[in-house]
Amino acid sequence: MKKVLLALLVLGVLAAAVAGGWYLRREQRVSAFAVTPVTLPARGLTVSVPPGTGPRTLAKLLADAGVVTDSQLLYLFIRREQAGPKLKAGEYLFEGTLTPAQVVEQLASGRVKVYHFTVPEGLRAEEILPLLAGSELKLDLGTLRRLTADPRFLREAGVPASSIEGFLFPDTYAFGRDATEEQVLTKMVSRALEEYRKAEAQRKEGVTLSLLETFTLASIVEKETGQPQERPRISCVFHNRLRQGMKLQTDPTVLYSMKLRGVDSKNITRKDLDTPHPYNTYATRGLPPGPIASPGAAALQAALHPLDCDDLYFVSRNDGTHVFCPTLECHTAAVQQWQVQFFRDKRRQRSRGAH
DSSP: OHHHHHHHHHHHHHHHHHHHHHHHHHHHHHHHHHTOOEEOOTTOEEEEEOTTOOHHHHHHHHHHHTSSSOHHHHHHHHHHTTOGGGOOOEEEEEOSEEOHHHHHHHHHHTOOOEEEEEOOTTOOHHHHHHHHHTSTTOOOHHHHHHHHTOHHHHHHHTOSSSSOTTOSOOSEEEEETTOOHHHHHHHHHHHHHHHHHHHHTTOOTTOOOOHHHHHHHHHHHHHHOSOGGGHHHHHHHHHHHHHHTOOOOOHHHHHHHHHHTTOOOSOOOHHHHHSOOTTOTTTSOSOOSSOSSOOOHHHHHHHHSOOOOOOOEEEEOSSSOEEEESSHHHHHHHHIIIIIIHHHHHHHHHHHHHO
16 A cells, blocks of 8 residues: 555656646746747738737637737746736737737737828818818718717817817827717817816916807907917907007908808808908908807917017018007008909910910
8 A cells, every 4th residue: 555655646746847847837938938939021910909809718818819829828927927908909010020928018008000190280270170081090070970979078178269260270190990070079179178277377467358258259360370470469460459449340250151151162252251250350340259260279379379560451462470569550561462452464474485
């Protein structure tokens, strides 16, 4: 009996030794595998990880895609590191030279593949929404339009108006594939309010514009000039006019009112100037009810921190810059020079060229 027990004991020790050796070798293989780099194709490899994907399925998914060389060793590494619960679903771009450990770290940190789109300054909401729908995110245009007219969404996003116009901040954005229409619009509004707070910190003494009025004036400044150095002076003109109770008489608001009236034209007629409309600042005193486009950061800053000036008028030089005038006489002379004589000379030059 003692011999049998001794034999069993010896066999047990041998089995434990074999198992221990096997386990040690496996751990060594896992450790070596985890730090062995894999050079991926120049374009990188994109892998979509569905929600609820377990470690074993994930390991096979990555091995099948060519991100790692061995699904079993990757699974064992994930289990050893207890990383399973940390791994996040999403669309991932793996590029360059990565070790399996770095792949797992990327999945655990949720660094998903991002898609960029850029919104230029001065666009209206109806121009911005198709831009978002046409981006690589492939957002649904119908859903975007529905949200921008949804009072609950506007309220929750922080828009202080019944329209999202002016609050889709012009910027370059980056989102993962799973970004929703609501998340994208909320982020854009958040950026607009963030830039407002920065401008608010530099608000000039005596400027009493509300948040909505600031965006409204900033949108007009944005549409009136593409010259950054002119924005504070353009703002000064409008502040002076508001202070004196003069009509703003700014063409971009007339064009916006024409859009709302269903007049699709960039040519302003005398009838358009005289047609009463809340957004027609030739016919209505004060600021219009809301923004006419999305202003950038510089325009918001100009609205709250205008230049000190006596100007009440400005006239385009037809090259993107303006002549500023404190008096009607100065304005009349500038109009004669830059709106009458300038185009008269252009027509004369064209006529000579034709002969």
